[in-house]
Amino acid sequence: MARRITLEPTGSGTAPENLTVDYRAELNDQQYAAATANPGALLIVAGAGTGKTRTLVYRLSYLVETGLDPRSIVLLTFTRRAARDMMTRAASLLDGRCQRVRGGTFHSFCMQLLRTHAPALNLSPDFTILDASDAADVLSMLRTRGGYPDRADRFPNKGTLQSMFSDTVNRDRSLSEALNDRYPQFTHLHDDLRELQDTYRAYKAEHHMLDFDDLLRRTHELLSQNDTVRQQVAARCRHVLVDEYQDTNAVQADLVQQFTSVHGNVTAVGDDAQSIYRFRGADFRNIFRFPKQYDNARVLKLEQNYRSTQPILDLANHLIDHANRSYDKTLFSDADTGDLPAIVPAADTAMEARFVGQMVAQLREQGVPLRDQAVLFRSSHNSYDVEIELGKRNIPYVKYGGTKLSEAAHIKDVLAHLRVAENPDDAAAWNRILQLIHGIGPKTAQDLIDWLTDDDHSAFVVDEQGHFAQRYLDTLTQLLNTLRSIRPDEQPLTEQMEAVLTYYRPLFEEAYPDDYPKRESDLEHLAPLAARYDSRQRFLADLTLDPIELTALDQEGATDDEAPLVLSTIHSAKGLEFHSVFLIHALDGTLPSQYALDEPGGLDEELRLLYVAVTRAEENLFISYPMLQTSRYYGDTMASRSRFLENVPESILEPVELVEAPPESTSDALPESPEPEALPTPDDDNTSAPKSDLSEPEDGLPF
Numbered sequence: 001m002a003r004r005i006t007l008e009p010t011g012s013g014t015a016p017e018n019l020t021v022d023y024r025a026e027l028n029d030q031q032y033a034a035a036t037a038n039p040g041a042l043l044i045v046a047g048a049g050t051g052k053t054r055t056l057v058y059r060l061s062y063l064v065e066t067g068l069d070p071r072s073i074v075l076l077t078f079t080r081r082a083a084r085d086m087m088t089r090a091a092s093l094l095d096g097r098c099q100r101v102r103g104g105t106f107h108s109f110c111m112q113l114l115r116t117h118a119p120a121l122n123l124s125p126d127f128t129i130l131d132a133s134d135a136a137d138v139l140s141m142l143r144t145r146g147g148y149p150d151r152a153d154r155f156p157n158k159g160t161l162q163s164m165f166s167d168t169v170n171r172d173r174s175l176s177e178a179l180n181d182r183y184p185q186f187t188h189l190h191d192d193l194r195e196l197q198d199t200y201r202a203y204k205a206e207h208h209m210l211d212f213d214d215l216l217r218r219t220h221e222l223l224s225q226n227d228t229v230r231q232q233v234a235a236r237c238r239h240v241l242v243d244e245y246q247d248t249n250a251v252q253a254d255l256v257q258q259f260t261s262v263h264g265n266v267t268a269v270g271d272d273a274q275s276i277y278r279f280r281g282a283d284f285r286n287i288f289r290f291p292k293q294y295d296n297a298r299v300l301k302l303e304q305n306y307r308s309t310q311p312i313l314d315l316a317n318h319l320i321d322h323a324n325r326s327y328d329k330t331l332f333s334d335a336d337t338g339d340l341p342a343i344v345p346a347a348d349t350a351m352e353a354r355f356v357g358q359m360v361a362q363l364r365e366q367g368v369p370l371r372d373q374a375v376l377f378r379s380s381h382n383s384y385d386v387e388i389e390l391g392k393r394n395i396p397y398v399k400y401g402g403t404k405l406s407e408a409a410h411i412k413d414v415l416a417h418l419r420v421a422e423n424p425d426d427a428a429a430w431n432r433i434l435q436l437i438h439g440i441g442p443k444t445a446q447d448l449i450d451w452l453t454d455d456d457h458s459a460f461v462v463d464e465q466g467h468f469a470q471r472y473l474d475t476l477t478q479l480l481n482t483l484r485s486i487r488p489d490e491q492p493l494t495e496q497m498e499a500v501l502t503y504y505r506p507l508f509e510e511a512y513p514d515d516y517p518k519r520e521s522d523l524e525h526l527a528p529l530a531a532r533y534d535s536r537q538r539f540l541a542d543l544t545l546d547p548i549e550l551t552a553l554d555q556e557g558a559t560d561d562e563a564p565l566v567l568s569t570i571h572s573a574k575g576l577e578f579h580s581v582f583l584i585h586a587l588d589g590t591l592p593s594q595y596a597l598d599e600p601g602g603l604d605e606e607l608r609l610l611y612v613a614v615t616r617a618e619e620n621l622f623i624s625y626p627m628l629q630t631s632r633y634y635g636d637t638m639a640s641r642s643r644f645l646e647n648v649p650e651s652i653l654e655p656v657e658l659v660e661a662p663p664e665s666t667s668d669a670l671p672e673s674p675e676p677e678a679l680p681t682p683d684d685d686n687t688s689a690p691k692s693d694l695s696e697p698e699d700g701l702p703f
């Protein structure tokens with residue numbers, strides 16, 4: 001290895017004493033040290049709520065203010081929005097220069113590099129991107145075409161194939177390793193699976209399609225195999241900032257090293273205790289490897305929590321003490337008083353929902369706006385009863401973690417038309433739009449795709465009449481006419497969208513006869529979204545790489561009304577904070593999830609998920625669970641509280657008993673519980689929540 005000479009920073013920009021931002025005054029000591037650290041490799045291990053985002057924003061501002069060209073700073077975040085928000089905050093702190101930073105997700109940054117350097121990889125720069133469900137559809141087609149299901153009794157389905165192949169890329173390991181570790185039931189199919197994986201790769205290459213994993217894998221390949229390109233790219237990355245480093249996978253960690261291989265300046269921020277994306281290949285061990293991976297790496301910690309009261313942090317610290325491996329950090333807060341977090345067993349899911357509905361309403365009356373309250377859960381379906389209850393009480397809510405706009409079938413249909421216009425070789429998109437036409441099934445679609453993606457037929461003209469059956473010819477001709485009219489990407493995107501919708505509407509009503517009126521409103525969201533773009537390619541890439549929540553879209557424009565209560569999966573609540581948090585369904589089998597129990601490391605990941613949920617709360621935290629569960633298959637079954645909450649001392653987690661209101665207060669009363677324990681009455685102080693008694697007669701519920 002070459003000898004290294006470390007250059008001292010000379011700083012071409014403002015001297016520290018002349019800085020416009022008063023970093024000292026606005027940050028605590030630990031934050032200040034991190035934000036103003038000298039260049040080099042820096043890992044900031046930040047506990048929940050300790051100002052990780054704030055510190056990154058100030059670091060960004062500091063780097064720009066001390067002379068770094070913002071265009072040479074790369075800010076890699078988990079969502080595009082996170083990067084945008086940070087840049088906006090840094091700009092309001094310092095000035096507009098911070099908006100010129102190159103910010104985005106790993107996938108979008110890699111996509112840009114690949115488009116620029118496509119020829120070096122023998123790739124068309126107009127490639128289209130497959131999301132996970134598109135990739136699964138292509139695999140399903142190749143699976144059938146290759147006759148794999150006939151070769152084995154139980155050949156994996158399309159979703160399993162997609163996850164399995166994705167696992168090999170994200171964890172940077174061979175198919176046999178992935179099979180042995182996660183899919184032992186399919187190890188005997190290794191050779192067939194290997195062949196299918198190769199076919200899938202060849203098919204994507206032939207049709208200029210890249211899936212999400214390819215964006216990372218091919219960039220890694222580009223930079224590993226082509227030293228000149230690597231040096232060019234790394235020379236332009238004077239400083240790389242990585243948020244949520246604990247959620248990077250093996251390839252992403254390597255990519256960061258490649259991006260920083262010329263200047264060696266990297267600031268990675270993360271919390272090992274909040275790593276919750278293992279199912280996507282995230283490896284929380286990356287954060288422990290960092291100090292060994294980079295020469296002279298410094299590790300700084302942030303431990304002062306500004307979000308939660310000390311009782312909430314006591315529970316968080318207690319929980320994470322039981323994780324197998326973690327950086328030693330203890331969260332503390334100046335807000336050392338406050339209510340204990342509560343554990344609330346309910347008789348069943350309906351009672352749990354009534355509890356949540358009532359408490360939310362009471363808190364709102366006490367002055368805690370709905371938007372400062374959140375109901376969190378492990379899986380989207382856990383909140384159904386709460387949603388019904390909120391409906392009864394007319395409490396507006398928005399739900400995160402459900403279907404994303406670009407994942408909804410009808411939106412995918414529309415986008416597939418634009419994708420074909422963008423890349424006429426995109427066989428996955430062709431497959432989707434052809435099968436919407438009455439009279440075209442999978443087999444005919446395949447024949448047509450072969451014909452349409454042949455170089456001679458790429459003009460979207462049906463000129464060989466005999467080749468097509470009459471039953472679909474008219475519609476196919478309309479389709480090709482539409483595509484031909486938008487292919488050049490010269491009309492505004494909204495007009496292209498309108499052309500597609502005009503063609504698509506009759507097919508849409510036929511394809512979704514039961515609920516097309518409901519889906520219609522999603523289609524209406526597309527045009528205003530498209531209006532923000534002047535490039536079809538960027539519109540498609542953004543929607544695929546950074547999908548927008550459908551329900552969040554419904555909230556746009558509803559600004560006059562009261563901002564709604566937040567319902568969210570824990571995954572989607574990452575990075576957010578709320579005055580009051582209700583964590584529902586804290587059951588064994590739900591959190592931890594039943595599926596996690598058999599996976600190595602699965603239980604720890606579930607514990608971290610619980611930790612993320614707990615640390616979203618500022619003042620109030622209620623953890624509830626139903627003691628009886630009803631399922632379609634098993635009927636009524638007894639359920640037990642999450643094992644993580646089993647032996648937590650009452651001095652940390654206070655038990656709360658729900659009791660029904662006395663029968664005389666309502667007409668249709670349920671029997672009184674045998675030994676009702678009086679619960680404290682609602683507190684007048686609006687910063688602390690009342691413990692519950694389910695007596696609110698507001699809407700005359702039958703108690």
Ligand SMILES: Nc1ncnc2c1ncn2[C@@H]1O[C@H](COP(=O)(O)OP(=O)(O)OP(=O)(O)O)[C@@H](O)[C@H]1O
Pocket residue numbers: 026027028031046047048049050051052053054055271305306307574575576577615
């Ligand atoms: N030095 C500070 N002084 C006052 N408030 C602060 C300070 N640092 C952070 N905060 C506040 O603490 C809260 C948490 O900060 P932030 O969202 O940056 O934390 P985080 O570490 O990113 O959290 P998490 O990782 O749990 O999502 C915010 O409301 C922020 O404004």
